[in-house]
Amino acid sequence: MKAKPRVHLKLAVELVPAPLWNRTLAQLARAPSGRTIWTKIREVELKRTGKVCEVCGQRASHVHEKWDYDDERLIQRLRGFEVLCQECHLVHHQGFAGVHGLTNLAMKRFAEVNSVAPAMAKSIVKEAFDVWGARSVRGPWTQNFEWLVANAGKYDLGADLVEEAVRFPEEPEGADEGSELWGVPTIGSVRADILGDLGIRTIEQLASSDPGSLLAASSAARIRDASFPSQMPMAVNYARAISQRKPIVTTHPRQLSKLDESRILFVDLEYDPEEAFIFIIGAMTMDGKMQQHFVEKSADLPRFLLPFLDRVRDNDLQCVSYGSTSADVPMLRRAIQNVGMSRSRVDDLPFLDLFRDVIFTQNLRKQWLYLPLKPMDAKSVARYFGYDPPKNVTIRDGFEALMQFKGYLRSRSRATRGRLLRYNASDLKLTRRVFEELRNLETGRGDTQTYRLA
Numbered sequence: 001m002k003a004k005p006r007v008h009l010k011l012a013v014e015l016v017p018a019p020l021w022n023r024t025l026a027q028l029a030r031a032p033s034g035r036t037i038w039t040k041i042r043e044v045e046l047k048r049t050g051k052v053c054e055v056c057g058q059r060a061s062h063v064h065e066k067w068d069y070d071d072e073r074l075i076q077r078l079r080g081f082e083v084l085c086q087e088c089h090l091v092h093h094q095g096f097a098g099v100h101g102l103t104n105l106a107m108k109r110f111a112e113v114n115s116v117a118p119a120m121a122k123s124i125v126k127e128a129f130d131v132w133g134a135r136s137v138r139g140p141w142t143q144n145f146e147w148l149v150a151n152a153g154k155y156d157l158g159a160d161l162v163e164e165a166v167r168f169p170e171e172p173e174g175a176d177e178g179s180e181l182w183g184v185p186t187i188g189s190v191r192a193d194i195l196g197d198l199g200i201r202t203i204e205q206l207a208s209s210d211p212g213s214l215l216a217a218s219s220a221a222r223i224r225d226a227s228f229p230s231q232m233p234m235a236v237n238y239a240r241a242i243s244q245r246k247p248i249v250t251t252h253p254r255q256l257s258k259l260d261e262s263r264i265l266f267v268d269l270e271y272d273p274e275e276a277f278i279f280i281i282g283a284m285t286m287d288g289k290m291q292q293h294f295v296e297k298s299a300d301l302p303r304f305l306l307p308f309l310d311r312v313r314d315n316d317l318q319c320v321s322y323g324s325t326s327a328d329v330p331m332l333r334r335a336i337q338n339v340g341m342s343r344s345r346v347d348d349l350p351f352l353d354l355f356r357d358v359i360f361t362q363n364l365r366k367q368w369l370y371l372p373l374k375p376m377d378a379k380s381v382a383r384y385f386g387y388d389p390p391k392n393v394t395i396r397d398g399f400e401a402l403m404q405f406k407g408y409l410r411s412r413s414r415a416t417r418g419r420l421l422r423y424n425a426s427d428l429k430l431t432r433r434v435f436e437e438l439r440n441l442e443t444g445r446g447d448t449q450t451y452r453l454a
């Protein structure tokens, strides 16, 4: 699903997937702790080019964040900045351009700076939107700011200040080359290098090392990685899980087994990220009672959404999902604002996100489970726990579901509607299976023999 331009582009179209909106560096740094960060980066970057656009040479005032996407592991990785003028910047923000009637301007600019014919420009931009659509319905995404932590000095920033502001610690990147330590969650190339300097180059070596000694050695070596102390014990546990090929559970207060089963509601939404339109609201109780709303047009959404929100509130239900922090919840917020309702109704929803709250918290105090697994998206984790979708589920992912829904709007085919509902139902059952297996692991009843490593 990589966007492979057929021509060399001076200025590409870089659309940020919807689940990652509001999580740019500029926005994260708006928090009091990080306010100076963005100011300093802007200052240094604008000075670097003499306030000149790096693409066309015009006067420039925009600092654009450049990101890489690992579509396999669902990681968005910062890889630097680019100074751009207003017009060139618009090319990266085709969505914004569209809303503000500037599509033609953005398209013209794109064709000009890249010296491509208008028809070619149109097809490349369309391709960028396809990639964007596919990425926007996948998740959960994690972010990697390792580049900035490593380059903090260049911006006259302390690495610890940067870590504090982004608070999304690093993730492994492509493990095809380089250290095998990149295969360990929480370790990227910077930490792999640090560990390499301490004589640790393999997962085996990391698994058998003592976090305390590693910390002592790293502080003796004056390592500038502020979150190393909190991340390293987690990295060692992940390495142990991978090397023993089974989950590691540490002592912790009960999290899943304390929940009242009768109040659990598994929730999964299918949506169109571009329109912030939710077309299936799927919910299922622990005993498998399913309620699915198929929404055909935006105006119908309140009629289905309000009873759902009321049901959760009136029955004091606990919503359980996979990856909702970065997908379903922000989408609900946008959708609800689109229909003129207050987003507070969504903010009040009690969501337990099995990914962010259990499987990959990136927080040493919260993390009690270490799976010997990567990537850790819903399908990989469910497959590991032995869940296979029923044979009659033919849609493979959210993007395919979106395409089928668009087809449905033209055809109103009952068969398509049925396929979409079956796909959503399978995702709900998948979420329940993951929940049950996580709870079994918590209470020591997990049958690890049945787990399937790829």
Ligand SMILES: [Zn+2]
Pocket (backbone or CB within 6 Å): 053, 054, 055, 056, 057, 058, 084, 085, 086, 087, 088, 089
């Ligand atoms: Zn420019």
